[in-house]
Amino acid sequence: MNEEITLDLRDFFYIIRKRVKMIVGVTVACTLAAGILSFFVIKPTYEAKSTIIVGKPQGNEKNGNVQYNDVMMYQNLVKTYAEIAKSASVSERSAQKLGGSLTSEQLKKITTVTPQQGTQILAITATSKSPEEAVKIVGAVSSTFIEESKRVFPTGGDIQIMDKAKLPEEPIKPKKALNIAIAFFLGLMASVGLTFVLEYMDSTMKTEEDINKYLGLPVIGIIPKNMEQQN
Structure with a gap:
């Protein structure tokens, strides 16, 4: 064996x-x-990111136990705000702010809204072939989202941009x-x-190894590839 x-x-x-x-x-x-x-x-693709925090309305002072309940409530509200950020009204108004360089549908394809699990933070990202354009897109979507949230959901939490989008130095792909x-x-x-x-x-x-292996016959002689011509 x-x-x-x-x-x-x-x-x-x-x-x-x-x-x-x-x-x-x-x-x-x-x-x-x-x-x-x-x-x-392949042209490089850049990504810019902005984070938005959802908190309680200013001046709404409560005791510690209720504050904890408020945190839990606003964590759940983040999902609602994420849907607002993904809405057609936000994408359409964001496209207008960008001067019509992108349509509403194009904007939806290159932007992502992600609630950060277990937090009151919402992340908005955008990808583009230009790092400057990626920052502009995130800025337009973030500001429009805050405006629309206050309009359609005035009784919700206090929404503020925590980290503004920075110019990406390296492409993501x-x-x-x-x-x-x-x-x-x-x-x-x-x-x-x-x-x-x-x-x-x-x-x-x-x-010669092939002959021994497959036929089991001994090699008596070989013919060279290059034979000198006899005159």
Whole structure:
């Protein structure tokens, strides 16, 4: 049984060694393609983020126990405010503030409203090919959201921007290093798989080892590939 395992491993390494140039070529090609796409073809996408806090109305002083209940109530209200932020009225008015450069539907696709679980905080994010535009979008959506919330839900909590959107320094995608690493492993796996497929489909005998292995016959002699012509 040990001999069979040894033979299988020898076959495996023999096949890999026989087509090592193809494996290296395919792997390098995939890695280079991913690098070119990530660095020169795919445009970077930037993300800006603003956080909004929902609290009790100012001047509403209560005892400690009720204050805790207020916190729990406003945590639940955050979900309601999230739906207001996602509403068509907010996206339409935000699009108007941006000067019509984006439609309401386009704005909905590139903005995300996320309630922070267990807190009174709401996060509004926007993505764009331009970092400046991403900041402008978040600013427009955040201010419009606060205005609309006070209009449609005047009895709700006190809504304020906690952190304004900052100009993003690095894009969120493409993730260049990750893309190159994935391309390297995919290229390696694909080339190794192709190697074994080609080996399985190739029924010709090319070496003395093939004759010994498949026919069990001794090699009496070989004919060199390059024979000098006798005059």
